[in-house]
Amino acid sequence: MAKWGEGDPRWIVEERPDATNVNNWHWLVTISVNESNPTADILKDFMHRHGKEVIAQQLGNYVKMQTNNRPSNNVTSSNLYTTTLNLGHTFQCTAEEFYNAMTVLELVQAFTRSPVKLEAEVGGKFELFHGNIHGEFVELVPNKKIVQRWRSKRWPAEHYSTVTFTIEQKDDHTEVRVLQIGVPQSETDSTRANWEYYYWDSIKRTFGFGSFIV
Template identity: 35%
Template sequence: MAKWGEGDPRWIVEERPDATNVNNWHWTEKNAGPWSKERLKELLNNLKIAQNGIDCKITELEKLDGEASANNRKGKLIFFYEWDIKLKWEGRLSGGSEVTKGEVHIPNLSEENDVSEVDMTVTIKGSGEEAQRVKAFMHNIGKKQIRVQLEEYIRSLKEEFSKGLILPKKGESSVKPDNVSTITSGFNKKIVMDPVIAPKKEVGCKLDTKSIEISEKFQCRGKEFYDALTRIEMVTAFTQGHVKMEAEKGGKFALFGGNITGEFRELVPGKKISQYWRYKQWPDQHFSEVTISIDEKDDHTLVTVKQDLIPSAEVEQTRENWKRYYFESIKRAFGFGAFL
């Protein structure tokens, strides 16, 4: 078996037009956060919304919290973005005597939701008749105009960060547009993990549990495998669905549509991940204990999963789900399974 960078052409620098990422096989990433903040400010600040004798304007982008990144895997662009936005606005009726001021809150602009589905709350200061009419205008017309600007942000994000992220393949001088596929972080496909039917447990009875231990080889660095389980954009890529995750001690996580939930107990970058971990269908409040050991060798990384306190009836299904939904999915998503 070849050592790192030997044998497999995807690891040979000479095979790469730019000496970094032959055939776009490996996971590459660009931080789109700073660019996104500037772009959202351009699109939303001072946005004028006028119709039917009512004039409104966004006066301030008061809050813009979140992150965005663009990732390339096998020539596919995967965009991850999540923003919590709060806008200040003001408006008045034509010929009206008062200026109405208020806020628009957009708590969940993300690739998980279509712009038309993004929550948007309009509030005002004051309660007079004129203020209520202006608020109704912002609720009906203003929100539509803001959604148009958000759609433009997403379009320009994908356009801007497609540049240079997809690299020419061997023998090509440039990237052919037809060879580039732009998709969301969920790959537009949800993984539905097979449900595990928990045994009925009588009150006062002790739950019978067992342990499993599984080992698997991956063609990657230890740090790369660790990142695949702790970086939200990479977890999103291999689970192909929305992910909630706080990769820190005591941080919570929810994967596969909430079928898998838990809490991080210990994190040693590139070496070890310990979790409290449960299936949604298990008896209430019952968690197993998972320890993922990551051992980087000369030519591969050996990963060992030890899981204790699994309900006995689910042992084999749990073992198969680790192989299918974690190991195989990670290899498929990031190319970590290629050996010669």
């Protein structure tokens, strides 16, 4: 299964406040002279000896100046705009079966199709989808409620949302409500879509919870 929210660092050119070259990128300075005569040869020799270093240094100074003058785009939890997701879904299974699918290591590994770290106890940690989703359990009420501190790796550092699963069994199905508080506004649509694809659809495909109980 695709890895939730994982980017390829090879495609990222990191920006540094000090304009330091962090990915072994370098300036390539090429000098050419159209005419060949004693004056041109002297100029070309001088530029090869001294000019390239001066030009490269000035380019570096220019990049540093532009970086220093650019408004800071660092985002922390203290200045992050967030929103709340209120999701609902119906599963053709018992409340116990859904609860187990979210808290039993082997079952979570089955629907995520990836290695999982899971300690289903209050204060226990979890790590899903190759580490792209991680957090800890805050509250566990068997077959009724699960509360987690939950974050995506692509979110600002140390920012967690609070996810509450409310599980209610009906006569022939189970209704699950998910309240997620603290989702970065820029991640709202992708987070909602990922719940649908990586959790609900995958759980139904893996365990057959999309079929009616007979």
